[in-house]
Amino acid sequence: MVEEIVETEGHLIDSRLMTEIFDAVVKHGASFEVMQFAIGRTNNDYSRLQMRVTAPETGIMQDLLEELVAFGCRTAGELDAALQPAPIDGCAPDDFYSTSNHRTWVRHGGRWLEVERQRMDAAIVIEDGRAMCRKLRDLRKGDRVVCFLDGIRVVPEFRERDRHGFAFMTGGISSERHVETSVERIAEMIREVKGSGGRVAFVVGPVVVHTGAASYFCDLIRRGFVDVLLAGNALAVHDIEGALYGTSLGVSLKTGVPVEGGHRHHMRAINAIRRAGGIQPAVASGLLTSGVMYECVKKSVPYVLAGSIRDDGPLPDTIMDLVEAQDRYAEALTDVKIAVVLSTMLHGIGVGNMLPSWVKVVCVDINPSVVTKLVDRGSAQTLGLVTDTGLFVHQLAQKLGGP
Amino acid sequence: MVEEIVETEGHLIDSRLMTEIFDAVVKHGASFEVMQFAIGRTNNDYSRLQMRVTAPETGIMQDLLEELVAFGCRTAGELDAALQPAPIDGCAPDDFYSTSNHRTWVRHGGRWLEVERQRMDAAIVIEDGRAMCRKLRDLRKGDRVVCFLDGIRVVPEFRERDRHGFAFMTGGISSERHVETSVERIAEMIREVKGSGGRVAFVVGPVVVHTGAASYFCDLIRRGFVDVLLAGNALAVHDIEGALYGTSLGVSLKTGVPVEGGHRHHMRAINAIRRAGGIQPAVASGLLTSGVMYECVKKSVPYVLAGSIRDDGPLPDTIMDLVEAQDRYAEALTDVKIAVVLSTMLHGIGVGNMLPSWVKVVCVDINPSVVTKLVDRGSAQTLGLVTDTGLFVHQLAQKLGGP
Amino acid sequence: MVEEIVETEGHLIDSRLMTEIFDAVVKHGASFEVMQFAIGRTNNDYSRLQMRVTAPETGIMQDLLEELVAFGCRTAGELDAALQPAPIDGCAPDDFYSTSNHRTWVRHGGRWLEVERQRMDAAIVIEDGRAMCRKLRDLRKGDRVVCFLDGIRVVPEFRERDRHGFAFMTGGISSERHVETSVERIAEMIREVKGSGGRVAFVVGPVVVHTGAASYFCDLIRRGFVDVLLAGNALAVHDIEGALYGTSLGVSLKTGVPVEGGHRHHMRAINAIRRAGGIQPAVASGLLTSGVMYECVKKSVPYVLAGSIRDDGPLPDTIMDLVEAQDRYAEALTDVKIAVVLSTMLHGIGVGNMLPSWVKVVCVDINPSVVTKLVDRGSAQTLGLVTDTGLFVHQLAQKLGGP
């Protein structure tokens, strides 16, 4: 039997942390005794918990503590974090601490350093008196990597006690919700972010084009609500196909008939842009005169197109080296305060992996499985909305003001 | 080996009937030889087919012919339909002809009678020189019931050769479509039906209330686009709950927070209507002053609420005897030219069973499985749309004109 | 400002009740101050909470208290429950207490009576010194109905602290789970129920027949694992269609080709059973010799078939009067300890409405929306499994032992 004193504080009850903590103990076959528990007496007070945890053996205690640390617990007693050198390039020491996306502090030289570039699934490196997240592949031999659990403090995002004013969509994914109210609240969140100088990222799948919502999305770009566009090759290809083959797409827009043989059009669109040397030259030369990509170029909205195994072409702008694509995505997300994911599980998860837990993510998809999957990855930060993405973009453009 | 000469005519190729016919033959292990085939030379001409079918044994030939008749084939030679008396009340003779929902003629006394009250899964009874569909349970001992396959002609609804102008949504169920175009076309279809004096039925699930679309649907009622409302207990209960507990629903509409404990509200709503003696008395007494059911009463729109095993209460208006409910539904559907099914698989299938194939059905649901299931039951007549039902109703109200 | 002292005890934290309680207070715009909180020191101890709740006005306090009572809270001070007479047949007094499905006690004459026939959405009647649930429609004028909130104690099912041993499938609906482990645990649960003399109900949709799993389900019946079968008309119709038209279904089983024109077969199956006078006469006469319904008759397993608006026929056994069908379902569920719902949202919700919260419900469907919907209605008692229902039944039959 091994024993450990564990402490934490915060909105333990209404953020459900306390339940999670007790669950974790029981799940690992350990037991606990509450030594001190001071509950917040009112909505605004923190609760404080100190408990004695008993586990049958060291390995289990270690696993359990790892989980408790993620819930904001720390072992009593203040120690510096243990550092070990990365053994080779691209590799952490075996016992490296793998980060969550929550705000984290590391104790070094007796001082608590806030970890920079917080993201999940990274190692923490101490360098020049600063602590920062670094992906495994970016580690260099000899980097001083935080190992084990001493001297680490995680602060899970509290779901605020008044979360009913805020997180209006939490509490399960359902298509049976009052969608228009949700759109209004998302519009408000976007306006607040813009008002406070924050940036808004849109992560967009080709469905936005297929459903005819591209024109509304263009409105959002023109009116300055899109600070960065993250997408794949397909969004740009189908957007440009629409712009270049307007007539046949015009027919289709009139009749609603899916244009069979459209694969020829999208390949010609790709070929045309390849010949032009890319999207920006195509805009500059007057070849491309409308659509989402055109508006981005005109408005100088940065975009990053990440490749995938199913891509045709690709467009010259599409980054097929995914190490570079991930780095470019991450860089583009700097200072983003809210990311709106429209019908793309692939790029949505990619973005979710890169963001710290205090950046809000709004995920819209008609498929509840996609929304559930994205929300499950970070329920405190992700708002899921099961609705028709095309109609959503239309509504959002309306609520944000405009034509 | 048994042999049979089979004939048919119509838009055999572009309605895919010819494919279905050949498939049926091969599937039953029979074979065919085309004796005559005259293809329609232009878009407007019929094709004519005569073929010799060979099957290994009589039973198989019989099964095959049953299927071929449903595709509009007939055996060469003109015979009257065979009639046998119903053996007891509620029962057909063993070899009764079970109807499809396509237009059907029966040969009797040398004349071809068009079958009245066409619907699927019924028997055909000859009475007073007329032929009509009758459900098994409505047969009475001695009714003269059409048996076997002689003297029966079915005319499958041809998908018109210009169906690309009309059936813009056929060709697969998908949520990746240009929804707004589809809504526009549905609005046109409704306007056409109204313009030609036809009636429009809406078959509505409670999601229309849950998603906040009830107010748009009320618009549709007030402006005369709803000639009959078919629904279940739940639609009316949740609509009335909204009307009676406006304040708490008001809070919810403002915040978008699902009101937990709502079960108390809906039970009180039921209790209040039960005490009032029904929906119409509740409107008359001033208890019920808004909502879908209120507008129906005010506008004298007939409604039928069919019970189900999961119903609470029920409301006094809900018909818990389903034999009566089915009869009332069928009666309410007389002269309906288009039925719009909004997020209710149960009542949608119920209605689909009752309608002849020349009444159009539009089926809207966010769940592609529901749309697929409804469309699979009658692909020539059903248009499926995978989208957010709440936003659809909003859009439909806009496209049909109004606030 | 109105104030109330509220108390409760139990596994408040790990059952998440405390979070729910605080949420409810905040959501209603009220506030709380914790007066006493004694946390269970170990896994086995209860926690106790006393708090002062302040609300801006009486109406809000009333709404809030209703919700808190459902979470197991009571106002300090012991009063008898208030009784008011039902004003007319089929109606409760306006302020009747609408039940949840949790175990409930009512204080009457200074004694706490456990409520009998516990189910949700009912009124509580005091009669002959006993308290019992009664549906609105079963109330008779003058029945003494419990009103308001005094003298009511609800005991929410605690999710046990070791729920990780038990409720292995809680924590979200997903198709990405280790299904075979789940089947094993469900098999164990069924064996435990049978071992302790409890009854097992199966609520079954026609998909069990369509997917070819009927033969495995027949095994379960023969081996005594099915104590009651609840279903709709369609299950019985398609099961009997398979039994009577074995040859053509034989073909289909061999080739896997969907038999088109099958509607004729199912109508003939219905007609044959109607002529025989029902399922049991059809078994007695030797007409029906295999299938789910046959096995039920042979094994004297009671079955109830509830009608729906989409039914063909129906079979003579199908109860089309839903008031009677609900009563027969409820009666058949007496002493049932576990209900397994296989691919039927309609009948699954119907059954869910009738069961107290201490009867376990297992819900299996390939559609996550169906599972989510059923689980959302009672997360403490319902285990949801997203998998192929046909393969599930096969696996379950294997794990429960047999051929």
Place this chain on the structure above:
Amino acid sequence: MVEEIVETEGHLIDSRLMTEIFDAVVKHGASFEVMQFAIGRTNNDYSRLQMRVTAPETGIMQDLLEELVAFGCRTAGELDAALQPAPIDGCAPDDFYSTSNHRTWVRHGGRWLEVERQRMDAAIVIEDGRAMCRKLRDLRKGDRVVCFLDGIRVVPEFRERDRHGFAFMTGGISSERHVETSVERIAEMIREVKGSGGRVAFVVGPVVVHTGAASYFCDLIRRGFVDVLLAGNALAVHDIEGALYGTSLGVSLKTGVPVEGGHRHHMRAINAIRRAGGIQPAVASGLLTSGVMYECVKKSVPYVLAGSIRDDGPLPDTIMDLVEAQDRYAEALTDVKIAVVLSTMLHGIGVGNMLPSWVKVVCVDINPSVVTKLVDRGSAQTLGLVTDTGLFVHQLAQKLGGP
């Protein structure tokens, strides 16, 4: 008005080509007159069609002909294909012919050359008297590229007239099918391919690991049914996580409880393999001793892991340069006669893009939208099965023989 004589032959009716051809004409606002039509008189005969097509203008005729060529039509008169040089590297001439995945012949120097490396969305290059598909990005300046439509013949895969024996799962996606029969037929198809010396590719998502089906899949590898494995980083990571952290996964397998905090395990698994230098070194050194990747190494089954934007790590084996990954996938698919796609839309579409239409694709997923999407891309060649992937793999391993 422009006119053109168009001819074709084949199983025009039962392969639905004739319907598609007439549809295409009408959809483009053109009209047709059938000049000759000789229908196949029996199951085994071809049909032949010659028709005069009239279109309002040249552009429309061109679009229409493009579509008709894809359906196997050709204009009367025999001309060589027009060749134009690629203008720059990575670019085709504007009017290049973009391939379908059907078998294609090109007329060059008066001879018909069968196109090699057939795949969709490519250009056709004539080189050394041979015709071959080449992706846009692989074109080099001066390559002689087939342009326009002359001298091109496409042979759509005919769905055989006895397709009911073969394509047992066509005719719509549904979860209400007899799955076990389908599994049996897929097992047969795999055995046939193996028996004739063909290769079998599996394209596998991580769900196979999450659902506990990895051990059954390992059986398939060991018994030689997997000739090539195509997957992403996640499959390998979670497989290796299972292999390395067996104990904690053992606990999870026993209890079925999702292991929270599992992100630490998968990151350590990645780190361990990175340190080892890759999967094969990890097997060689004895670090990795079980699981899917281990079995591949042991059995020398080639695998290609393609990167994606959401990847953690990645493993050293994962190819993050997608141009290389696509080339490696395509190379690995050489001589593959059947590809089984298990729960991965991303890699499934990627593979679908690379295969000619005569390679069968079986797509298994619990989500009908995924199956529909994959099948829609090539309905003649893709068999879709909506079922639980984990249970499917178990069944498949059983039907193919083994433990």
